[in-house]
Amino acid sequence: MTMTIRRRHLAALLCTLLGCGLAAAQPMASGYPNKPIRMIVPLAAGSAVDAAARIVAQKMGQNMGQSFVIENQPGAAGLIGAGVVAKAAPDGYTIGGFNDSIMTMLPHLQPKMPWDILKDFEPIALVATVEWGLVVNADSPVRSAADLIAAARSAPGKINYGTGGNGSPQHIAMALFASQAKVQMTHVPYKGATQAAMGVAGKEVDAAFQGIATVNSLVKAGKLRLVGVTTPRRMPQFPDVPTVSESGLPGFEFNSWFAMMAPAGTPRPILQYLSAEVAKALADPEVREKLIAQGLTPRGTSPDDLGKAMRVQFTRYGDLIKQNGITVE
Template sequence: MPSRRALLASLGMMPAAARAQPTPWPIRPVRVIIPFAPGGSSDIAARLMAPRVAALLGQNLVIENRGGGGGNIAGEAVLRAGADGYTLLQGNMGLMAVNPSLFPVMPFDPLADFAPVSHIVSVANMLVVPVGRPWTDLAGLLGALRAQPETLRAGTSGNGSIGHLAQLLLDQMAGTRSVSVPYRGGGPMVNDLLAGHLDYGFATLPTILGGIEGGLLRPIAIGTATRSPLFPQVPTVAEAGLPGFEVANWDSWLFPGGTPRPIVERMAAVLREVLAEPAIIAEFARRGLEAQSSSPEVLHAAIRTETLRWGPLVRASGATPG
């Protein structure tokens, strides 16, 4: 039988033990801030996932679009929200790995100031032109770019975006000079492509499917290493005349740095489960998206790798945030 002293000691420890119990999470809705306007691939992916993520968390998932500043405005908003596990950033490769080379002064360090959770999606970019333009293949477009340097207008979803990187890489490898026209997201850019206000652009598949199927946009080539199952007849840029060309994008979810590790791990586990569901995989694929999950460590390494890859190209191009 325990002594009176031992019993009192154990009773005295109970409040401390109770305080040591983890706080339940989540007990209220969780926000995901997307750095781009509605209608782009980031927005589409988040909204497709949201109902299933919410069901597994047992709380609503609120999607909030906050464009501008190449995504930096959204990143700052997430950091200001605090590391309590109730605000996530949906950061794509441009925001997390390109902006540090594009902006002279960054409001945060993507590698140091965030707690990576997981990749969520990989998305291909297609080189398209309005049907009113005469070019039917990459050779024709490159011929026009060489004949009219600094004349043809290339739409991008923002400086430092994956479409912008693709345009810079195309100019570098082909020896051409185009005029980059940045927008606050892929949706607004594609609207101007459809209207014929731009000459060409690299756009994510979800944003241009309707335009291609409706006969308003003409696919020229795809920026990934392999052809798209949705458009097997469209060659890769490498196949069409620029060997070695490859540009692919990804989106990820990140908490502010300092978020408790159990919260990060639970959200990562939820994302792994959701992104492995056949219905989600099929719904993503139908829109030209590839469901992709990863560990926090793999995402952190990917951000570092892509930063090293794209930094020299961005700096050499002289591209600016404006």
């Protein structure tokens, strides 16, 4: 079983093409927005979601005539920053830029959740899916997923990997990789995805699964080697990089989301307006080009479509986490 939303599921669950019938954004009768909108990103600056949030929010702000202020509030795999959004006034001026770890993984990993993703938030839109890759230090002898598996089998527990924290997408991805490959590796949690990537670049840890957007600059700078992508097929941006599936672990796939959420009780007209503004921003060729260059796939959905997909993903990840015995310990 793979830890991904496959493309056919996305097509069925989400309206991923911009000609999907979302109504064009119309000015709000209430004058919304008449002041800056705060977007809480519960992840470190430089992470894949942070990069996407800044690209999309800038265009949305230009279109809406009002600025977006991005606030990074990392910690506890997103628990803290998401809590700020949950407690914010439901007036459309505080929203969250979340990954699907916060929405559909974390609730199955934390024994005591301070908020309920299904009750304390309102969906706005799935903005993009974040494509992932397996990275090692540029000087590492590992050049494929098969090499990493072989190294882990030859020295159980000696190979370590960095993540953005217990229960983070990096943790889930590598735990599933190890489970499917039947190898033992040592987990080294960092305070965020960016710090984990720097840990690999600095030879503190041996490997990591990361969103392409998080490691793109480090790969281009020659500090990290991208040895595999977790997409079903090779990515056009990296035609010489094989998939993890073809280079050592058949059938392995993984991706994550960048979605916008609002506090529960936010008026539906505001949710629909923001969703339409997301679609409008994603229709801009320059925005799409920037996202794709960062290793993201632009999406754009209605609030209802994101809500449905979130519930499906919530159940899927819950089952997989339980089956694989993944914990935050």
